[in-house]
Amino acid sequence: MDIYEKFQLLGVENAPGQELRQGEDGEVLCDLDLSGDPVDFSHGDVNAFPPVPGSFSAFKKGVLEGAAQAYTEYRGRKQIRDDAAEKLSAFMGVTVDPDREIILAPGTQGALFMAAGSVIMPGDRVCFVQPDYFAYRKLVVFFGGVCVPVNLNYMQYADRAGIDLKALESVFQSGVKVFMFSNPNNPTGVIYSHEEIRSIADMAARYQVTLIVDELYSRQIFDGRPYFHLCAEDTVPDSMVTIIGPSKTESLSGYRLGTAFGTAGLIDRMEEVQAIMDLRCGGYNQAVFSVWFDEPEEWMKERVKQHQAIRDRMADVFGAEEGISFRLTEGGSYFFVELPELTVSLKDFVKTARKAAGITVTPGTEFGPQFTHHFRINFSQDPKKAESAAERLVRLVRFFKKR
């Protein structure tokens, strides 16, 4: 494989946020009047849900502090790591050593990248779930690993995420080196049961598989459901890292902040990747970590409640249309919508939604090649606009539905 073939496998043109680069050629395939407020469902709207109070002041304080904040150790400034480790320890139910077991990263994407780059060598077999966050597959390809997908049968259960544990054990046995997954799952918003988490941890320990556990949305759990942090299980593998950051529920995405904590040796290697990747998470940005896990309690509760209310509206709108199916989001801001047979391709449906209705959704195929009848929306939006956009999407589905 040469570099061109490798990058053809990566493919970024349909990734969320890249819609502006897709050009505006091709005709609109639908003559419905779908006008309304444009909604970009590819990511949350930080205008509708603004950043944690005090975040800009924290940044400003960092700038005023000058050199000490501009240049930090690559893994992050010591006092910020101390603070983050303490807060994460309390949230996760583990003890995170701030000197050895945590690193600050440019977003959780940066943390994921460093983790993957610290464990995958060319030819290594790397397992991930389908559907799951689209970047996992791309990371494996980029680092020359071999993709080993395992199915998440999320539509078959209500009390568990639905990971195929037998298939997982079988690929672990066959010599998988790394397993990465998100919980709550992206794009479906389902949560892993305690039994599933325990089984994954046990099997990873037994077969010496490195775990990368992406808990980006674990602070936004609905309906008071129980949530289990894998790192807090009695049995965990010798090599694992948990990834989390304040870019979602907390709306601090404009500052690009994330963390990873876990096995000291793995964190050391991640720091070596950071050293050549970007030296350090933006110096001044790091100062904003101080507001994380320090939000007014009511503020955080209210935010989760507001998202749960939008989720319920989405469920009402999509649920009323025959042929559309989904599993109700249990955590996070995503809704993964399965469509009936359409008279157009998924690609054309997505493009028409954007051009005719001003609505951006992410095609399901970003999350696994088999999701040719799905799209993902991030419903962290202005509630009224989101509802109208969902209704317009339903009208578009109806228009294109095969009869």
Add this chain to the structure above:
Amino acid sequence: MDIYEKFQLLGVENAPGQELRQGEDGEVLCDLDLSGDPVDFSHGDVNAFPPVPGSFSAFKKGVLEGAAQAYTEYRGRKQIRDDAAEKLSAFMGVTVDPDREIILAPGTQGALFMAAGSVIMPGDRVCFVQPDYFAYRKLVVFFGGVCVPVNLNYMQYADRAGIDLKALESVFQSGVKVFMFSNPNNPTGVIYSHEEIRSIADMAARYQVTLIVDELYSRQIFDGRPYFHLCAEDTVPDSMVTIIGPSKTESLSGYRLGTAFGTAGLIDRMEEVQAIMDLRCGGYNQAVFSVWFDEPEEWMKERVKQHQAIRDRMADVFGAEEGISFRLTEGGSYFFVELPELTVSLKDFVKTARKAAGITVTPGTEFGPQFTHHFRINFSQDPKKAESAAERLVRLVRFFKKR
């Protein structure tokens, strides 16, 4: 090679900025009184040389703009790319297409990483200069390439950098795929002559070698010397990228900003790396690009003049000591000091400087294994403190000098 062996080759513990993590064990080997203001020569001091006026206001404006600035295309927000491309075109003497030929990155380090990741496949032969920026070697190792160093005989010339062009042609002929180098050279501060630049461009075109030209310090040239941007030559290779950012002379390092411009296909691949590496250069940070190349003219002139004055003081102090040699810095803020034979190892010398005198320098071995008698300083510091620290370093050299 497994992942542990690979990371042992990377080695970050002696990298600039990582001194805090080296621990304080071992005794101080010198009983001189070297007390004085601590100086961290491993990087510039943004307290001594503060960021471009208006940079914080530009950031604030980005935050106030909200979602449109928090989430941008991966390669950077269009209006910021438009602006940067226009300014870089004027500075470089080329035409940079903002839509196809430029990407905004988390620092020039991020730009370098994306460039290297977009051109190096495992087993590829990659050439770099010795001495040169320490990350080049690490990038090649990280991406599984084969290191092909070529010497810079910088002490032998005054009118050219001193790259061994014969050796370069010979390795290009032997099938090198990529050549990366910095101009002004880091760590020596020497500038490539027009003949050298033309030869590199010609040879890269002839042998189809991809060029990564790191011009991070090209706005800080001393003594009115001529400087030549390789991208503006008549003959350039089909695949090349130039890297530059506002983190040095402009002191915007706390915002982590850099750019790369060049061949459209290469920029496309870099964006695919960015997509999985960190999605985008920090959203709000991107807004700070607006002050770059828009500094008050006198401010920039004065800044370069101040650095030239500090360089001259460094030259006086180090030049007065027999046994110490160097070539006068022609651009940038680095001084590469060659020491006489010492009674201690370079490692112990560096550690003693830090512990006994509060002075941090970067060991020469970071820039090539043969530089066992060198250290690098970044003299973008408070002038008085830098002078005192240089004098203390000279006293330390004298103390350890082999007789």
